[in-house]
Amino acid sequence: MYDEEVELQETVDEVARVLGASATLEDRAFQLLAYAAQSGDIDAVRRDSILRRRATDEVRAYFEGYGIASAPGPIRIPADDALGVLARVCVPLRRAGVTYGYLWLLDPADGGGVPDAMLARIAPLAEDAAGLLALEARNRQELGRGLRELLSADPERRAAALARLDIEGPVAAVAVRAAPERTTALWTLPRGVLAEPGDPVALLVPAPLAAEVAARAHAMYRKPAGVGGPRKDPADAWRSWREARQALRVAERVERFGPVAAWPDLGVYRMLARLPAADLAELAAEAADLLADPELAHTVEVYLDRGGHAQQAAAALGVHRQTLYYRLSKAERAVGADLSDGETRLRLHLALKAARMTA
Numbered sequence: 001m002y003d004e005e006v007e008l009q010e011t012v013d014e015v016a017r018v019l020g021a022s023a024t025l026e027d028r029a030f031q032l033l034a035y036a037a038q039s040g041d042i043d044a045v046r047r048d049s050i051l052r053r054r055a056t057d058e059v060r061a062y063f064e065g066y067g068i069a070s071a072p073g074p075i076r077i078p079a080d081d082a083l084g085v086l087a088r089v090c091v092p093l094r095r096a097g098v099t100y101g102y103l104w105l106l107d108p109a110d111g112g113g114v115p116d117a118m119l120a121r122i123a124p125l126a127e128d129a130a131g132l133l134a135l136e137a138r139n140r141q142e143l144g145r146g147l148r149e150l151l152s153a154d155p156e157r158r159a160a161a162l163a164r165l166d167i168e169g170p171v172a173a174v175a176v177r178a179a180p181e182r183t184t185a186l187w188t189l190p191r192g193v194l195a196e197p198g199d200p201v202a203l204l205v206p207a208p209l210a211a212e213v214a215a216r217a218h219a220m221y222r223k224p225a226g227v228g229g230p231r232k233d234p235a236d237a238w239r240s241w242r243e244a245r246q247a248l249r250v251a252e253r254v255e256r257f258g259p260v261a262a263w264p265d266l267g268v269y270r271m272l273a274r275l276p277a278a279d280l281a282e283l284a285a286e287a288a289d290l291l292a293d294p295e296l297a298h299t300v301e302v303y304l305d306r307g308g309h310a311q312q313a314a315a316a317l318g319v320h321r322q323t324l325y326y327r328l329s330k331a332e333r334a335v336g337a338d339l340s341d342g343e344t345r346l347r348l349h350l351a352l353k354a355a356r357m358t359a
Contacts, residue, residue: 004132009034011129015103015122021114022106025129025335028069028099028188029216030060059083068092074119076107089114091122093130100133105312121267129258140194144186147196147204150234158238165194167234172309173241174203175248186220189213199228200248204237214260224251227262246273253357268350270326272357280354287351289334296334297352299327304349308339 008025016023016036024035062083066075068090079087091103103126107113126184126288148159178199186195186203193213194204201221205213207230218225228240241265250269251261261326272280290297303313303324314324328339337344 004136005033007132008129011125011132012036012103015105015125018122018125019105019114019118024104025093025101026104027101027133027191028185029190030102031190033101033191045063059085061101066090068102076113087113089119091119091126093126093133095130095134098134100130100137103129140187144194144196147194147202148198150204151202151238153238158235161266162235165234167194167204167237169232169234170207170230171234171237171240172205172207172230173228173237173244174210174214174225175200175219175228175244176203176214176217176221176225177201177240177248177252179221179223189216200245202241204234206240207231208215211260213261214262218259224248224258225260226251227260229263236282246270249273250357253359268293269352269357270349272354275354275357277358280357282359284351284355287335287348290331290352291355293334296327296331297355299324300331300339300348301352303328303339304345304352308345 012023012025012034013036022036025033027033058091062080062085063077066077069076069092070074071090071092072094073092073354075090075092077085077088077090079085087107089105089107091105092099093101093103105114143165143235146161146164149157150165150167152158152161178197186193186197186201189195190205190209190213192206192209196202201217203213203217210227210230214227226244228243228247229242231237240263247257247261247263250266250273251258254261254269257266257269262334266273272283275283284291287297290300299313299317302316303310306312306316310321310324314321317324319327330341335344335348337348338349339345
């Protein structure tokens with residue numbers, strides 16, 4: 001356990017002792033960092049936070065609706081029976097105008113609420129906790145500056161970075177397209193996430209959090225993201241990073257995989273994403289005659305996607321089967337080949353997929 005974690009736990013225990021009220025501490029991402037031994041009532045939100053280590057999106061939205069992210073001091077939040085929320089006080093943990101986390105206090109069961117005078121007594125403790133979280137944020141930013149060394153294709157650079165970074169597997173890499181016009185606070189991502197700005201932005205994430213972190217990174221930058229496959233050994237994180245960048249490439253080009261594409265889900269695009277742009281263009285040229293007629297190209301692609309099953313293809317296209325047969329016959333004339341031939345199907349199918357990657 002890090003020294004900061006020990007100190008945060010000691011701080012929360014002291015807050016609970018002073019107030020005689022239940023206390024929890026979460027980071028800016030609502031990830032649970034410390035909690036005091038339970039006293040008095042407990043609500044579903046606190047129970048789930050302890051068991052799952054973080055609040056649900058619905059609960060987060062409820063709390064954020066009270067302006068806790070920018071509040072300069074404690075905020076009293078009323079109960080909400082539908083969400084299973086008891087009345088509580090949120091003490092934003094701020095340093096130099098930045099909110100790094102939240103100290104949560106359940107109001108006493110008698111409904112009287114934590115008195116303002118008691119909140120004033122714990123203000124120094126909250127300030128200490130804010131300082132610890134700010135220090136951790138700076139440390140995370142410092143660690144992130146060496147992340148690309150770990151993700152390098154150079155074995156010596158990777159080995160040096162791995163010796164410096166304290167990382168446990170399994171991990172997965174996330175690549176998100178940068179947005180120069182947007183200022184983002186990468187340290188607000190959950191603990192355990194290493195991040196380094198650039199284009200693409202590089203993230204190394206505990207594998208179980210990969211999908212969630214990628215979605216949040218997409219929301220932060222409002223740009224596509226790619227997720228690499230998990231690796232048990234952090235020494236192999238560079239392979240996941242390579243996959244993440246290739247998945248990002250697919251997310252940017254193929255609408256059905258965006259805005260966040262995961263490498264394990266990409267099917268044939270895993271092969272196509274590895275090809276350089278010139279090779280993709282050469283492959284797409286195999287379907288040039290079809291691509292000249294977008295409706296015809298779409299018809300053939302849908303037909304081939306369904307393994308040549310006419311009934312399924314017609315249903316997917318929303319046309320009568322005879323219309324499908326007419327279009328397929330027209331496509332055969334355009335390419336000068338028989339669509340019942342296996343090699344012709346494979347060649348055209350790959351060409352149509354490659355064309356999406358070059359659009």
